[in-house]
Amino acid sequence: MVRRSGNRPLPSLLYAILDPAQAEGRPWDFILHALLEGGARVIQLRAKELAAKDFLELATTARAVTRPAGCLLIVNDRVDIALACEADGVHLGQEDLPLSVARRLMGKQRLIGISTHDLGQAQEAERGGADYIGFGPVFGTFTTNTGYTSRGIESLREICQAVSIPVVAIGGISEANLAEAWEAGAHAAAMISDLMRADDDVAKKVRRILALRK
Amino acid sequence: MVRRSGNRPLPSLLYAILDPAQAEGRPWDFILHALLEGGARVIQLRAKELAAKDFLELATTARAVTRPAGCLLIVNDRVDIALACEADGVHLGQEDLPLSVARRLMGKQRLIGISTHDLGQAQEAERGGADYIGFGPVFGTFTTNTGYTSRGIESLREICQAVSIPVVAIGGISEANLAEAWEAGAHAAAMISDLMRADDDVAKKVRRILALRK
Numbered sequence: 225m226v227r228r229s230g231n232r233p234l235p236s237l238l239y240a241i242l243d244p245a246q247a248e249g250r251p252w253d254f255i256l257h258a259l260l261e262g263g264a265r266v267i268q269l270r271a272k273e274l275a276a277k278d279f280l281e282l283a284t285t286a287r288a289v290t291r292p293a294g295c296l297l298i299v300n301d302r303v304d305i306a307l308a309c310e311a312d313g314v315h316l317g318q319e320d321l322p323l324s325v326a327r328r329l330m331g332k333q334r335l336i337g338i339s340t341h342d343l344g345q346a347q348e349a350e351r352g353g354a355d356y357i358g359f360g361p362v363f364g365t366f367t368t369n370t371g372y373t374s375r376g377i378e379s380l381r382e383i384c385q386a387v388s389i390p391v392v393a394i395g396g397i398s399e400a401n402l403a404e405a406w407e408a409g410a411h412a413a414a415m416i417s418d419l420m421r422a423d424d425d426v427a428k429k430v431r432r433i434l435a436l437r438k
Numbered sequence: 439m440v441r442r443s444g445n446r447p448l449p450s451l452l453y454a455i456l457d458p459a460q461a462e463g464r465p466w467d468f469i470l471h472a473l474l475e476g477g478a479r480v481i482q483l484r485a486k487e488l489a490a491k492d493f494l495e496l497a498t499t500a501r502a503v504t505r506p507a508g509c510l511l512i513v514n515d516r517v518d519i520a521l522a523c524e525a526d527g528v529h530l531g532q533e534d535l536p537l538s539v540a541r542r543l544m545g546k547q548r549l550i551g552i553s554t555h556d557l558g559q560a561q562e563a564e565r566g567g568a569d570y571i572g573f574g575p576v577f578g579t580f581t582t583n584t585g586y587t588s589r590g591i592e593s594l595r596e597i598c599q600a601v602s603i604p605v606v607a608i609g610g611i612s613e614a615n616l617a618e619a620w621e622a623g624a625h626a627a628a629m630i631s632d633l634m635r636a637d638d639d640v641a642k643k644v645r646r647i648l649a650l651r652k
Contacts, residue, residue: 275533276515301490304518308539319489325522 232312232335234356235265235296238402238433239392239412243270244282246420255426256286259419260293262430266412268315270300283309298337303329313337313355318345323352339394341372343386350387358414359383361395362405377408384409399433406437446526446549448570449479449510452616452647453606453626457484458496460634469640470500473633474507476644480626482529484514497523512551517543527551527569532559537566553608555586557600564601572628573597575609576619591622598623613647620651 240259244252259267269286271279283299287309290297298313299306303326306314313335316326326336338349339358349357361372362380374395384391390411397405398418405413415433419426454473458466473481483500485493497513501523504511512527513520517540520528527549530540540550552563553572563571575586576594588609598605604625611619612632619627629647633640 276535277533280535280539302518304516304521304535304543307518307543308535319491321490321494321518321522325494329518329521 232296232333232355234335234337234390234392234411236390236412237406237437238264238430239266239268239394239414240264240419240430241268241270241300241414241416242286243272243416243420245271245273246416248421252282253285255420256289258426259430260289260295262427263434264295264430266296266298268298268300268414269311270416272301276302276305280305280308283311287311296335298335306330306334315339315358323349323354327353337392340383341375343383346383346387346391350389354389356390356392356411357383357387358392358394359410360393360414362393363396363401377404380405380410381408399429402433403436446510446547446569448549448551448604448606448625450604450626451620451651452478452644453480453482453608453628454478454633454644455482455484455514455628455630456500457486457630457634459485459487460630462635466496467499469634470503472640473644474503474509476641477648478509478644480510480512482512482514482628483525484630486515490516490519494519494522497525501525510549512549520544520548529553529572537563537568541567551606554597555589557597560597560601560605564603568603570604570606570625571597571601572606572608573624574607574628576607577610577615591618594619594624595622613643616647617650 242256247255269283271282283305287297296312298315299311300315301320303314303321315337317339323338330336335355337356337358338354340346340349346357359380361374364374380393392412392414393405393410394414397413397415402413456470461469483497485496497519501511510526512529513525514529515534517528517535529551531553537552549569551570551572552568554560554563560571573594575588578588594607606626606628607619607624608628611627611629616627
């Protein structure tokens with residue numbers, strides 16, 4: 225088994241994903257600040273629609289405010305952008321650069337998370353030295369058409385028992401159901417839509433979520 | 439002025455661009471081998487439509503055969519893939535990672551080329567330490583809708599006089615007009631469509647082109 229970095233534990237409970245394309249007209253940095261104000265301790269920045277130049281610009285801005293806030297910054301998909309903005313890690317899908325290649329480029333000090341959709345992928349990511357995995361979609365999701373059907377809470381439970389690295393539950397997670405994901409053994413629950421599209425106060429929402437397990 | 443790497447001169451005359459999406463049904467590696475057989479000394483690999491994983495796979499294959507052939511390999515757009523496959527360089531558009539960031543990640547030993555479309559962009563790339571620039575589209579192009587109108591041969595001449603780094607003419611270059619680009623001062627002419635879509639033998643075509651200036 226490839227040794228993973230291990231020295232930067234992934235914060236638990238909430239794994240916030242910030243996607244400017246999903247901000248529904250609100251400024252993305254308004255949401256970023258609200259997440260930090262609410263106490264988010266890890267934020268993944270996702271911007272599949274943006275040119276690399278613009279993605280890096282967002283990432284650099286996010287890095288400047290997440291660092292003093294003590295919040296980890298994870299860049300989605302792009303190893304070069306993660307390196308360029310000095311992110312704490314990168315999150316990779318099954319179609320992105322392979323884990324072994326990303327580890328060589330990122331070094332051992334940065335986190336690498338891998339999106340997984342079944343037991344085989346989860347175990348492969350663990351063997352390959354991933355610092356954590358995403359698993360899902362757990363519930364139906366409104367965020368993107370991932371091409372995968374919902375895995376359900378029992379599959380999540382199975383994955384959490386099968387691997388010893390942190391599992392981030394993803395896909396259709398909302399304030400209403402995240403306790404189910406935690407209960408099934410997820411280290412954290414990823415939230416996009418329910419955070420980004422929140423009609424209510426994002427900072428308050430984050431605070432409420434984190435207070436559930438205090 | 440930022441010092442550019444300088445120690446790996448860009449081969450002159452022909453800058454072949456290999457884009458599997460433009461191969462019109464022929465296997466991309468068939469074209470790759472034909473380019474090498476014909477004597478191509480620099481190949482840029484472009485695969486905008488592919489997932490990173492698949493792009494890296496092509497790039498790794500291309501690296502394995504270009505190296506023993508003494509042909510430089512340049513990866514389009516993606517710094518991380520260029521690093522991962524140990525390419526000789528990366529080629530970046532105006533919407534990709536900025537030159538300064540790419541240089542930091544790529545180091546001084548690898549080439550960085552920048553797509554430019556006017557004098558200001560060309561001079562900025564030179565000042566920023568680019569090893570070479572692409573300039574175009576010189577003629578009408580069938581390859582992609584770049585969003586730029588044809589610059590014409592006189593603009594190419596102006597750019598070649600204004601900068602001291604190698605200029606690669608790009609856009610609508612074919613066997614029929616590449617001598618015009620050389621005559622205007624281009625260090626090399628980039629060819630995609632006319633190579634990729636060639637009805638005739640690709641290796642012979644490359645040999646014919648390189649023989650024009652022997």
